[in-house]
Amino acid sequence: xxxxxxxxxxxxxxxxxxxxxxxxxxxxxxxxxxxxxxxxxxxxxxxxxxxxxxxxxxxxxxxxxxxxxxxxxxxxxxxxxxxxxxxxxxxxxxxxxxxxxxxxxxxxxxxxxxxxxxxxxxxxxxxxxxxxxxxxxxxxxxxxxxxxxxxxxxxxxxxxxxxxxxxxxxxxxxxxxxxxxxxxxxxxxxxxxxxxxxxxxxxxxxxxxxxxxxxxxxxxxxxxxxxxxxxxxxxxxxxxxx
Amino acid sequence: xxxxxxxxxxxxxxxxxxxxxxxxxxxxxxxxxxxxxxxxxxxxxxxxxxxxxxxxxxxxxxxxxxxxxxxxxxxxxxxxxxxxxxxxxxxxxxxxxxxxxxxxxxxxxxxxxxxxxxxxxxxxxxxxxxxxxxxxxxxxxxxxxxxxxxxxxxxxxxxxxxxxxxxxxxxxxxxxxxxxxxxxxxxxxxxxxxxxxxxxxxxxxxxxxxxxxxxxxxxxxxxxxxxxxxxxxxxxxxxxxxxxxxxxxxxxxxxxxxxxxxxxxxxxxxxxxxxxxxxxxxxxxxxxxxxxxxxxxxxxxxxxxxxxxxxxxxxxxxxxxxxxxxxxxxxxxxxxxxxxxxxxxxxxxxxxxxxxxxxxxxxxxxxxxxxxxxxxxxxxxxxxxxxxxxxxxxxxxxxxxxxxxxxxxxxxxxxxxxxxxxxxxxxxxxxxxxxxxxxxxxxxxxxxxxxxxxxxxxxxxxxxxxxxxxxxxxxxxxxxxxxxxxxxxxxxxxxxxxxxxxxxxxxxxxxxxxxxxxxxxxxxxxxxxxxxxxxxxxxxx
Numbered sequence: 001x002x003x004x005x006x007x008x009x010x011x012x013x014x015x016x017x018x019x020x021x022x023x024x025x026x027x028x029x030x031x032x033x034x035x036x037x038x039x040x041x042x043x044x045x046x047x048x049x050x051x052x053x054x055x056x057x058x059x060x061x062x063x064x065x066x067x068x069x070x071x072x073x074x075x076x077x078x079x080x081x082x083x084x085x086x087x088x089x090x091x092x093x094x095x096x097x098x099x100x101x102x103x104x105x106x107x108x109x110x111x112x113x114x115x116x117x118x119x120x121x122x123x124x125x126x127x128x129x130x131x132x133x134x135x136x137x138x139x140x141x142x143x144x145x146x147x148x149x150x151x152x153x154x155x156x157x158x159x160x161x162x163x164x165x166x167x168x169x170x171x172x173x174x175x176x177x178x179x180x181x182x183x184x185x186x187x188x189x190x191x192x193x194x195x196x197x198x199x200x201x202x203x204x205x206x207x208x209x210x211x212x213x214x215x216x217x218x219x220x221x222x223x224x225x226x227x228x229x230x231x232x233x234x235x236x237x238x239x240x241x242x
Numbered sequence: 243x244x245x246x247x248x249x250x251x252x253x254x255x256x257x258x259x260x261x262x263x264x265x266x267x268x269x270x271x272x273x274x275x276x277x278x279x280x281x282x283x284x285x286x287x288x289x290x291x292x293x294x295x296x297x298x299x300x301x302x303x304x305x306x307x308x309x310x311x312x313x314x315x316x317x318x319x320x321x322x323x324x325x326x327x328x329x330x331x332x333x334x335x336x337x338x339x340x341x342x343x344x345x346x347x348x349x350x351x352x353x354x355x356x357x358x359x360x361x362x363x364x365x366x367x368x369x370x371x372x373x374x375x376x377x378x379x380x381x382x383x384x385x386x387x388x389x390x391x392x393x394x395x396x397x398x399x400x401x402x403x404x405x406x407x408x409x410x411x412x413x414x415x416x417x418x419x420x421x422x423x424x425x426x427x428x429x430x431x432x433x434x435x436x437x438x439x440x441x442x443x444x445x446x447x448x449x450x451x452x453x454x455x456x457x458x459x460x461x462x463x464x465x466x467x468x469x470x471x472x473x474x475x476x477x478x479x480x481x482x483x484x485x486x487x488x489x490x491x492x493x494x495x496x497x498x499x500x501x502x503x504x505x506x507x508x509x510x511x512x513x514x515x516x517x518x519x520x521x522x523x524x525x526x527x528x529x530x531x532x533x534x535x536x537x538x539x540x541x542x543x544x545x546x547x548x549x550x551x552x553x554x555x556x557x558x559x560x561x562x563x564x565x566x567x568x569x570x571x572x573x574x575x576x577x578x579x580x581x582x583x584x585x586x587x588x589x590x591x592x593x594x595x596x597x598x599x600x601x602x603x604x605x606x607x608x609x610x611x612x613x614x615x616x617x618x619x620x621x622x623x624x625x626x627x628x629x630x631x632x633x634x635x636x637x638x639x640x641x642x643x644x645x646x647x648x649x650x651x652x653x654x655x656x657x658x659x660x661x662x663x664x665x666x667x668x669x670x671x672x673x674x675x676x677x678x679x680x681x682x683x684x685x686x687x688x689x690x691x692x693x694x695x696x697x698x699x700x701x702x703x704x705x706x707x708x709x710x711x712x713x714x715x716x717x718x719x720x721x722x723x724x725x726x727x728x729x730x731x732x733x734x735x736x737x738x739x740x741x742x743x744x745x746x747x748x749x750x751x752x753x754x755x756x757x758x759x760x761x762x763x764x765x766x767x768x769x770x771x772x773x774x775x776x777x778x779x780x781x782x783x
Contacts, residue, residue, distance in 0.1 A: 002544065002547075005547050006460075009460050009461050009466070010459055010460055010461070012450055012453045012454065012461060012469075013450075015461060015466060015469060016450070016469060016473065019466075019469060019470050019473050019474070019554055020473060020477075022551060022554045022555040023470070023473070023474045023477065023518075023554050023555070023557075023558050024477075024558070025555065025558065026555070026556075026557075026558030026559035026560075026581065027481075027510055027558050029559075029577070030506065030510065030559065030561075030562060030574050030577060030578070031503070031506055031507060031510060034502060034503045034506055034571070034574070035503060041501060041502055041503075059494070062422060062423075062424040063420040063421075063422065064353075064356065064358045064359065064420070065356075065357070065358025065359055065361055065362065065417075065422065065424075066358055067424055068357075068358055068361045068362075068426075069357075069358070071644055073568050073569070075566070075567035075568055075640070075643075076567050077567055077640055077717075079716055079717040079719070079725060080716075082725055083716070083725055083729070087569075088568065088569050089569050090501060090502040090569035090570075091501075092501075092569075093500065093501035093502065093504075093505075093569075094500060094501045094502075095500060095501070096500050096501055096504070097496040097497050097498070097499070097500045097504070098423065098424055098425055098496075098497040098499065098500070098504050098508070099500065099501050099502070099504040099505045099508070100424065101505050101565075101568060102644075103426060103564065103644070103648070104644055104645075104648065104649070105644040105645070105712075106343070106733075107729075107733070108729040109644075129346075130346075130347075133730065135730055135733065135734050136346075136730070136733070137343055137344075137346045137733060138346065139342070139346055139349045139356045139357045139358070140349065140351065141356070142351055143351075143352075143353050152488055152489070152492060152494060155488045155489050155492075156488050156494070156496070159486050159487075159488050159495075159496050160496055162486060163486060163496060163498055163500070164500075165500075
């Protein structure tokens with residue numbers, strides 16, 4: 001063996017090839033099956049993609065680096081299930097490009113946050129966290145009250161649909177007006193929105209002001225949708241470990 | 243730097259600068275507004291600036307023919323200066339964001355300076371800015387010395403260093419403006435990622451071409467590690483960053499991976515960025531500078547073979563230990579855990595080999611702060627690899643994951659191991675390339691050493707306590723079977739530790755500032771260049 005190596009280290013391309021081979025095996029064994037085994041990701045029948053408004057909110061969540069302190073992955077541990085809700089399943093994030101499972105909880109997990117607090121609480125909390133949670137160490141985000149730029153939404157939905165997220169052509173072309181409609185319950189566009197996204201996504205003035213479409217509308221719509229894209233998460237049987 | 247180039251090399255450089263400026267202009271024009279246009283203008287500015295510098299000095303006196311009989315150290319020196327600049331900036335940002343966790347009201351109400359945008363500035367600035375420049379700079383030095391040959395050409399080292407730093411600046415300024423992919427340690431957007439591939443290929447080709455000119459039959463161990471660093475980082479970077487831009491004229495993109503596959507690929511990347519960026523490359527540094535400084539040969543050649551191939555083969559498997567108890571299939575988690583534990587063997591083989599190398603030179607470790615930096619680096623390398631294997635065990639991970647213990651573990655590796663070996667290498671290199679016997683101030687090195695060690699210990703101990711406290715509070719039940727603590731109570735319990743970690747980080751930063759001053763003072767008083775010479779091919783008799 002030593003003799004073999006003695007010769008190998010005299011040939012630079014030999015070393016290069018050996019390094020590539022040695023460093024490829026692990027990745028291939030662990031990653032490739034995740035794409036081929038159907039059982040790995042069972043996409044729930046009722047899994048819906050994000051609406052354009054929620055997607056815009058998700059991009060704001062990413063832009064502000066929220067994922068650095070908030071995970072979106074409830075592990076299958078008793079205390080996490082008691083604290084946050086049913087553990088996260090692979091299928092729930094099947095349409096998430098990228099996933100936002102996170103790696104650190106400076107703040108609590110958000111995988112099941114949808115519906116736990118009112119819109120008003122979220123708005124106040126985002127503008128000034130310590131006004132509702134005095135001991136919070138979260139930064140304030142007052143600039144979220146600026147109006148939402150919907151310019152990229154159509155292209156965003158089109159890109160995601162190329163990557164396999166089930167957005168119809170109609171959803172893609174009306175993405176910007178759907179974002180507006182979801183935050184304006186009284187507008188004429190809500191019928192079209194309902195026709196495309198059916199009954200489940202909420203139509204509300206998320207920031208409390210139906211006259212304006214703000215980044216706050218988008219982010220709160222996204223937060224309120226977390227954990228509600230499929231009902232599967234609510235039917236998980238919690239195994240009791242005696 | 244221009245004085246070291248010939249007229250034809252300056253002309254080639256001028257051409258490349260003009261191409262860069264044109265590329266920047268095209269980017270800015272296509273994007274019209276937003277992050278991508280700012281980045282286009284940055285590239286345009288760099289290209290125009292370089293073109294003026296080269297154009298203005300194009301017919302200055304050429305370096306004499308003798309230059310080919312010496313090593314090419316100008317890029318190394320530039321890389322070290324960039325290393326120190328990034329160190330001070332990115333460590334300062336780290337201390338600042340640490341302070342914000344203790345004192346959140348201090349956050350100015352501008353989007354650009356909020357915690358979530360500054361945090362990746364710290365991580366990218368340290369890993370890529372500080373660590374990456376140090377790796378590239380030292381690799382040029384080590385590659386030439388261990389091959390006893392001059393770098394294959396004088397243009398590509400500059401393409402690598404300037405291009406790489408452009409990538410780093412694009413990345414961190416992008417985060418401030420809200421442009422990020424959100425993938426940890428790979429936050430830079432698609433065009434920056436593509437640019438890095440171009441830079442990296444240039445680096446690899448330069449490395450191989452220089453190796454091909456070597457006057458030593460064998461390729462020294464340090465170069466195996468640097469090669470593994472270059473090759474595997476390329477593989478990880480390309481696969482993890484595959485993305486579809488929303489528009490070719492916009493910074494925004496969507497990664498092609500989603501959900502569980504994305505999680506697996508992200509942490510396959512994430513942990514191997516630790517392995518092949520923060521470990522393999524720095525082991526290359528250790529394998530060269532430790533024997534040089536201590537004047538002792540590496541203790542065991544066989545052990546270095548075992549540890550090199552062990553690290554290259556085992557590390558790739560371990561990324562899934564970041565995903566214990568998640569929706570990732572159980573078998574993949576188990577593989578990650580198993581290989582993490584096995585990884586301790588080659589890791590400790592390296593650490594042990596380094597420490598055994600110091601046998602017979604312990605008096606030097608006592609007297610020479612530079613060598614002491616390297617010794618402490620090897621010790622922390624051993625400690626944090628042990629901790630890493632331990633944290634990867636599933637039940638341990640159930641406690642430690644998502645807590646500050648992980649942060650403590652990372653910093654025991656980056657402060658204790660990576661930064662210490664870099665400082666040891668810098669204090670060895672800077673006097674050498676300045677043609678001097680020693681740094682200007684050896685007392686400043688002592689001060690730096692003790693600041694760095696105490697800062698690291700304060701930081702790491704604070705984070706251990708923080709993490710274990712968090713983990714235990716989250717899982718505590720009272721006698722009625724209800725959770726004992728709200729999440730908020732666990733946040734409140736962190737306050738003293740967050741204050742301590744800020745102080746620890748501050749101490750470490752103070753040491754880095756002293757180092758930057760010492761290097762500046764030494765380079766300013768340089769007496770010519772390094773005295774050692776490559777072996778020139780002898781004509782056949």
